[in-house]
Amino acid sequence: MLKIGCHLSSSKGYESMGKTAVSINANTFQFFTRNPRGGKAKDIKPTDVEKYLKFAKEHSITSILAHAPYTLNAASADEGLREFAKNTMADDLLRMEYTPGNCYNFHPGSHVGQGIEIGIEYIADMLNSILTPEQNTTVLLETMSGKGSEIGRDFEELREIMDRIILKEKIGICLDTCHIWDGGYNIVNDLDGVIYKFDSVIGLSNLKAIHLNDSLNPLGSHKDRHAKIGEGMIGFDALVRIINHPALKNLPFYLETPNELDGYAKEIEILRNSYGE
Ligand code: FE
Ligand code: FE
Ligand code: ZN
Numbered sequence: 001m002l003k004i005g006c007h008l009s010s011s012k013g014y015e016s017m018g019k020t021a022v023s024i025n026a027n028t029f030q031f032f033t034r035n036p037r038g039g040k041a042k043d044i045k046p047t048d049v050e051k052y053l054k055f056a057k058e059h060s061i062t063s064i065l066a067h068a069p070y071t072l073n074a075a076s077a078d079e080g081l082r083e084f085a086k087n088t089m090a091d092d093l094l095r096m097e098y099t100p101g102n103c104y105n106f107h108p109g110s111h112v113g114q115g116i117e118i119g120i121e122y123i124a125d126m127l128n129s130i131l132t133p134e135q136n137t138t139v140l141l142e143t144m145s146g147k148g149s150e151i152g153r154d155f156e157e158l159r160e161i162m163d164r165i166i167l168k169e170k171i172g173i174c175l176d177t178c179h180i181w182d183g184g185y186n187i188v189n190d191l192d193g194v195i196y197k198f199d200s201v202i203g204l205s206n207l208k209a210i211h212l213n214d215s216l217n218p219l220g221s222h223k224d225r226h227a228k229i230g231e232g233m234i235g236f237d238a239l240v241r242i243i244n245h246p247a248l249k250n251l252p253f254y255l256e257t258p259n260e261l262d263g264y265a266k267e268i269e270i271l272r273n274s275y276g277e
Contacts, residue, residue, distance in 0.1 A: 001027070001060075001277070002243060002249075002253070002271065002272055002275040003027055003028050003062075003063075003250070003251070003252040003253065004026060004027065004028065004212075004243075004252070004253045004254075004255070004268055004271060004272070005021055005026035005027065005028035005029040005030065005064075005252070005253075005254055005255070005268075006024070006026060006029065006030070006254060006255035006256070006257075006259070006264040006267075006268070007029070007030045007031070007067070007254065007255065007256050008020055008021065008029045008030070008031050009031070010031035010032055010033070013045060013048040013052075014048050014049055014051075014052035014099070015048050015051040015052040015055055017029055017031055017052075017064075018052050018055045018056050018059065018061060019055065020261070021061065022055075022059045022061075023261075023265075024261060024264055024265035024268055025265065025268050025269065025272065026264075026268055027059070027060050027061055027062070028061060028062070028063055028064055028065070028252045028254070029061075029064055029065075029254075030064070030065040030066070030067055030105075030254045030256070031064070031065075031066060031067065032066075032067050032068075032069065033066050033067070033068060033069070033092045033095065033096075033104075034069060034088075034092070035069065036067075036069050036070055036071070037069060037071050038069045038071050038072065038084070038088065039069075041091065041092070041095065044095055044098050046098070049098045049099060052099070053099070063101065063102055063103070063252060064099065064102050065102065065103050065104075065105055065140075065174070065209055065252065065254055066092065066096060066102065066103070066104045066105065066137075067104075067105050067106070068088070068089055068092060068104065068105065068106035068107070069088065070107055072084070072085040072088055072089065072106065072107070072109075073085055073109045073110055073112075074086065074089075074106075074108070074109040074122055074123045074126040074127075075108070075109030075110060075111050075112070075114070075118075075119035075120075075122045075123050075151055076109070076110075076112065076122075077112050077113070077114050082122060082126065085109070085126060086126045086129060086130060089104075089106065089126070089130055089139075090129075090130040092104060093130060093131075093132075093135055093137055093139070096135075096136075096137040097135070097136060097137070100136035100137070101136055101137075102137060102138075103137065103138045103139075103140050103172065103174070103208050103209055104137050104138070104139050104140065105139075105140040105141075105142050105174045105209065106139070106140070106141070106142065107142050107144060107150070107152070108123050108141050108142070108144065108150075108151045108152040108157075108158070108161060109122070109123050109150075109151055110148055110149045110150050110151065111149045111151055112148075112149050113149060116151060116157065119149075119151045120151060120157065120160045120161055120164070121164070123151065123161050124161050124164035124165060127139065127161075127165055127171065128164070128165060128166050128167075131165070131166070131167045131170045131171070132167075132170075133167060135170060137170075138170060138171065138172050138208055139170060139171050139172070140171070140172050140173060140174040140208055140209060141158050141161060141162070141171065141172075141173055141174070142173075142174045142175075142176055142179070142211070143155075143158065143173065143174070143175050143176050143179050143180050143183065144176075144179050144183070144224075145176075145178070145179040145180075145182035145183050145221075145222050145223060145224035146182070146183050146184075146222040147182075147222050147223060147224050153183050153222070154183060154184075155197060155198055155201040155202050156201055158173060158201075158202060159201050159202055162202070162206070171206075172206045172207065172208035172209075173202055173206050173207050173208065174208065174209040174210070174211060175198070175207060175209075175210050175211070176210075176211035176213060176256075177210065177211065177212055177213055177214075177215075177234060177239065177242060178211070178213035178214065178215040178224065178225075178226050178227070178232075178234070178256075179211070179224060180194070181215045181219055181233070181234050182215055182217055182219075182220070182221050182222055182223050182224055183220070183222065184219060184220035184222075185197070186219055187234065187238060187242065188219075188234055188235065188238040191238070191241055191242065191245060195245065195247050195248070199247075204247055207248075207251065208251070209251060209252050209253075209254065210242070210248060210251050210252070210253045210254065211253075211254050211255075211256050212229070212239060212242065212243070212253040212254065212255055212256075212271075213226040213227070213229075213232075213255070213256050213257055214226065214227035214228060214229055214230065214231055214232030214233070214234045214235070214239065214257065215227055215232045215233050215234050216232050216233070217233060218233050219233070226256055226257055226258060227257065227258070228257045228258060228259060228263065228267070229255070229257055229267045229270070229271065230270075239271075240271070240274045240275075243271060243274070243275055244274075244275060244276055249275075253271075255267055255268070
């Protein structure tokens with residue numbers, strides 16, 4: 001069965017997200033751990049988590065994906081901002097232990113002119129200081145489009161970060177189709193070639209989730225503007241080939257397309273109808 005869901009608001013807690021997911025025929029979902037601009041997280045209510053876990057079990061929601069606030073920058077030139085990113089993520093990982101066995105995705109960061117090497121060192125240092133052998137969450141580095149000074153614009157940069165991580169079994173990759181298309185990977189005309197490249201640089205066993213988005217912009221544009229499924233420059237057929245590719249088809253897919261709930265429900269329906277078991 002296709003594992004697919006979309007980004008949901010976490011403001012009403014876990015049980016509410018589970019119910020919303022099921023209402024649009026999703027069997028997974030993504031959510032922000034706190035306000036996407038950062039700030040203090042709401043306290044997790046153990047009773048909400050308990051109800052969610054029971055509901056998830058009954059409705060075959062086997063895994064979910066948390067997303068760190070996108071304003072965090074572990075590669076900032078400002079020590080205070082790096083510290084803030086580290087503390088926020090460490091706190092998120094503690095909170096993730098309420099729902100063990102899931103993934104936590106973050107944007108590696110932007111080097112803001114310091115240079116890629118320095119940025120990569122900062123990101124790896126941060127991960128090494130927050131990852132613990134006891135944690136039950138896998139932390140995912142997201143592939144980025146390369147706008148501005150974003151790190152993670154190609155597979156090699158992510159590999160560079162991963163090589164520096166001590167607890168390698170605690171990290172993985174979340175591949176965003178809009179971002180890698182904008183980053184110059186031709187998933188429309190050469191999906192096999194891109195997957196081969198990913199496997200040889202990073203290793204397919206490290207790929208844990210896919211953000212399934214169309215892109216408003218052409219290949220290699222480094223823009224990062226998501227489009228609805230089939231309404232962008234990647235197009236419906238290429239996205240259907242992605243969910244059906246033997247190397248990818250068992251991964252969880254997350255829509256981050258510009259939609260309200262009814263739009264997500266439609267996209268999930270057409271993608272389910274286009275998925276071969
Ligand atoms: Fe993201
Ligand atoms: Fe994404
Ligand atoms: Zn994006």
